[in-house]
Amino acid sequence: MSARxxxxxxxxxxxxxxxxxxEVGPRDGLQNESGVVDLAVKLEFLDRLADAGHTLIEATSFVHPAWVPQLADAQELLAKLDRRPGVRYPVLVPNATGLDRALAAGVEQIAIFGSATETFARKNLNRSRSESVAMFAPVVSRARAEGLAVRAYxxxxxxxPWEGRVPLRQVADAAGELMALGCTELSVGDxxxxxxxxxxxxxxxxxxGDGIDLDQVAVHFHDTYGQALANTLAALQCGVHIVDASAGGLGGCPYAESATxxxxxxxxxxxxxxxxVQTGVDLDKLVSTSVxxxxxxxxxxxxxxxxALG
Amino acid sequence: MSARxxxxxxxxxxxxxxxxxxEVGPRDGLQNESGVVDLAVKLEFLDRLADAGHTLIEATSFVHPAWVPQLADAQELLAKLDRRPGVRYPVLVPNATGLDRALAAGVEQIAIFGSATETFARKNLNRSRSESVAMFAPVVSRARAEGLAVRAYxxxxxxxPWEGRVPLRQVADAAGELMALGCTELSVGDxxxxxxxxxxxxxxxxxxGDGIDLDQVAVHFHDTYGQALANTLAALQCGVHIVDASAGGLGGCPYAESATxxxxxxxxxxxxxxxxVQTGVDLDKLVSTSVxxxxxxxxxxxxxxxxALG
Structure with missing residues (x-):
């Protein structure tokens, strides 16, 4: 590594x-890798991220393995993961079955995932927006009753990519629906x-203005057009203090062609x-991990x- | 090109x-290319940039060809260039000889280049900071007397890369010295x-605060650490309205290893x-040019x- x-x-x-x-690398990042990554590598990745100082690491997903074969080892991963004190490891959960598996694995936080547009809801969740909200409602309700935190993407x-521009009002309404289910955090995704x-x-x-506390809002930017950091600065200026990012820039979205x-x-x-701005994360350790x-x-x-540094 | x-x-x-x-691609960009680009390609590049709507295009350099062989054809390029009405084509000029050549070529604007640090002044200009200011003084003075605009980088x-952090006061003092020579614009470079x-x-x-009008200040960012656009947003928020950029991200600096x-x-x-924010530049035409x-x-x-689009 060259001198910094x-x-x-x-x-x-x-x-x-x-x-x-x-830190969304282990889930959002790896799920877009075509070649399946060994469980041992995933576990070392998670360990290295915690070593670097991360305290919020999205560990894996209980989406059905037929949809995301890369993360079919979620149960085994969580069983073997050395969960550090002070570190939260949310997992993605699509439905009641996923929640059962997450609870059995002893997770403290889950994440659900909605769409601001009809087309992407159908592509990603195979149902309409309102049907997807209805699907998540009992999941969130039970998770909260079990004492879990729930992040809503x-x-x-x-x-x-299909509908073009998305009216702000439509996005805010979709956000409001997810938060009304009882979610504890909203991650606004570009x-x-x-x-x-x-x-x-x-x-x-x-x-x-709709009454969503920006303390509960995270931003999730993709750098497809190089705008992610300028957008992050804008969000920080609005008071947002939770930012999603992926070690080394891993990831994208397998169902949206232009998402890289x-x-x-x-x-x-x-x-x-x-x-x-304090984060507690060590840049050099993170760069080594990504290399x-x-x-x-x-x-x-x-x-x-x-x-530049690797 | 995919749908935008x-x-x-x-x-x-x-x-x-x-x-x-x-637009600094034809000079700052190309000068870092190891293989010499044909004059015909350079001329087409300049034409395409003007076609895209650029009105300020750094065309070439009168630095001695021994230092920048890529731009040894500056005189011929300017003779053959189809200079469009309403488009300025500044050229880099290091000294009195360079200015003579620029005046003979009929340029309307020149650019000189100083350093905020001693080490880079010696590496890039082969003299101390104060010696370089003394070298530029008569160049700027004569250029201004001839009615040329003068940009100071x-x-x-x-x-x-050698001195590490550079105190703001040192940078502002160096900027003040260049502007005191009579330069009409200052390009602050990272x-x-x-x-x-x-x-x-x-x-x-x-x-x-030092009395430099921000209407005369441009920002010149490199994306080595991915910060260029967030820094641009910060500069725009301060009122800066001249931004340097290079078509397709061409360029860097041959004398600073980590500059990419x-x-x-x-x-x-x-x-x-x-x-x-209006620029008059057409994105699709520019993308085609960079491809x-x-x-x-x-x-x-x-x-x-x-x-993403190319």
Whole structure:
């Protein structure tokens, strides 16, 4: 690893002092890999992410293995995972069966996933938007009764490959429906990476105006058009302090052709470190992890920071 | 080219209504290519950039050909260039000899290049900072007397590969010296791409406090660590309305190992288009140009937007 430049840390009035990064590499990242990654590699990946200081790591998914064969080992992974004190490991849960498996595995937090558009709901969930909300309602209700936290992903918030632009009002209504189920956190996703900062700010203002507490809102940007970090800055300026990112920029979405590349955690960290925003995550350890994972996957990380330092 | 998503155009209070992009691909971009590009390709590149709507295109350089062999054809290029009405074609000029050649070629605008650090001044200009300012003084003076506009580049404003962090005061002092020579524009460069938004804002505030009109200040970001667009947003929020970028992300700096990749004009345009900021530049034409140039150079563009749309 080459010597790292250490520019001034200079903050920005009104930004959060601390940001929680939701590291989505092990689930959102790996599920898009065509070659199945060994369980041992996944476990080492999770260990390395915790070693780097992550406290919120999306571990795996209980979506049916027929849909996401990469994560068919969810049960075994959770049984073997060395769960660190102070680290949360949410898992994706699509339905009652998934919740049963998650509860049996002793998870503390689940994530459900809705869509802001009809077309993507049908492509990703095989049902209409309202049917998907109805499907999630008893899952969220039971999970909350069992004391679990529930994150709700909302996809296609800023554009949809089939429907094009997505009206802000439609997105905010879909968000409100998910939060009304009792979810504890909402992750607003730019699944195809088209958003620009004005859109981000307008949507967050609408959510806040609808009574959704921005303390409960995370942003989930993709870097398809290079906009992820500028959008993150816009979200931070609105008071958001939970940001999703994927180590090394792993991932995308297998059902949306133009979706490539989650925001790389390293690129996010460079910005936050420079702004003096605390995260608790060590950049050098994370870069080493992504270099190691890139070797396992057989191709370089798309993260600019990993390319520069790795 | 795949269908382009058209998300909402949603602005941001206080951003400039219009941004002038200084397209640096033909000079700053190409000078870092190891293989010499044919004059005919350069001329077509310049034509395509003007066709796309650019009005400020850095055309070439009168630095001695021993230093930048790629641009040894500057004189012939300017003689053959179809200079469009309403388009300015600044050229880089290092000294009195360069200015003579530029004047003979009938240019309307030149650019000089200083450094915020001693080490880079010695590496890039083979003299101390103060010696380089003394060298440029008569060049700027004569150029201004001849009615030319003079852009001053200032490199290493946010970090230096040899010196590490660069104090803001040192950068602002170096900027003041160049502007005191009579330059009409200052381009603040993050040559190695390490800056984060708080630094950008702090430096711009200091320049403004020193009496430099931000209407005369351009920002020149590199995307080495993925920060260029977030830094651009920060600069726009400060009122800057001239942004340097390179079609397809061509370029870097041959004398600074860790400097890779200028901000790609396409990635910048995606942000500005989304924010409703006018530029007059057509994204699709620019993407086509960068795809065409990538074929000539034999490798893909690093621009995220070109990769997504090209």
């Amino acid at each position: 430049q250490l520019p001034d840390q200079i903050g920005w009035d009104g930004l959060p002092e601390r940001v929680t990064i939701c 909302l996809s296609m918030c800023f554009g949809d 699944t195809i990476g088209v958003a620009t900062p004005g859109q981000v700010r307008a949507l967050l203002a609408m959510l806040s 590349g989650n925001l790389a955690t390293e690129d996010l960290l460079w910005q936050l470190d420079g702004l003096g 190691w994972m890139a070797e396992r996957l057989g191709r370089p990380s798309p993260s600019r920071v990993v390319q | 998503q058209l998300p909402d155009q949603i602005g941001w209070d206080g951003l400039p209504e219009r941004v002038t992009i200084c 200032l490199s290493m404003c946010f970090g230096d 040559t190695i791409g390490v800056a984060t938004p708080g630094q950008v804002r702090a430096l711009l505030a200091m320049l403004s 990749g200028n901000l790609a004009t396409e990635d910048l345009l995606w942000q500005l288009d989304g924010l409703g 065409w140039m990538a074929e000539r150079l034999g490798r893909p563009s690093p621009s995220r937007v070109v990769q």
